[in-house]
Amino acid sequence: MALEIERKFLVCDTTYRDLAYAKSRIKQGYICSASGRTVRVRIRDEKGFLTIKGKSDASGVKRYEWEREIPLQEAEELMLLCEPGIIDKTRYLVKSGHHTFEVDEFYGENEGLVVAEVELEEENEIFLRPSFLGEEVTGRTEYYNSSLMKMPYTKWGKSTT
Numbered sequence: 001m002a003l004e005i006e007r008k009f010l011v012c013d014t015t016y017r018d019l020a021y022a023k024s025r026i027k028q029g030y031i032c033s034a035s036g037r038t039v040r041v042r043i044r045d046e047k048g049f050l051t052i053k054g055k056s057d058a059s060g061v062k063r064y065e066w067e068r069e070i071p072l073q074e075a076e077e078l079m080l081l082c083e084p085g086i087i088d089k090t091r092y093l094v095k096s097g098h099h100t101f102e103v104d105e106f107y108g109e110n111e112g113l114v115v116a117e118v119e120l121e122e123e124n125e126i127f128l129r130p131s132f133l134g135e136e137v138t139g140r141t142e143y144y145n146s147s148l149m150k151m152p153y154t155k156w157g158k159s160t161t
Helices: 015-019 070-077
Strands: 001-010 022-032 035-046 047-054 060-072 087-096 098-108 114-119 133-136
Touching: 015 087, 022 070, 047 070, 060 070, 098 133
Parallel strands: none
Antiparallel strands: 001 060, 001 114, 001 133, 022 035, 022 087, 035 047, 047 060, 087 098, 098 114
């Protein structure tokens, strides 16, 4: 099992689009989105993936992650078992120094939200911060994809009464 160490930021402009060296369309759902563990099914372009993530540490920077590529047809079948609230987004890959930022531009009920993540080798690793990064939201659970499928970005601040 691999340890995922990443930091997450809001994005303050669209310059990442011109800086990106690759992009892909992602649709994902959650078979399980319980606190402390998630089981995710993802279709990225024409490939399927199954991912299991553990509970984040207190800072929200580290957690265990297991991921395997699965046949596209199996991923499509597993999507039918997912909880309501499919995540739909385009992921842009942007190099910054020795790191690659994954910038996710969301659609549907999460339209208007754009976040960037960078994976690190160690928690306090220094990285070159691209100009499009805004506020850091590492550890803020409302920005986890598993939370966005339950409480989409477009519904934040709206009363549920």
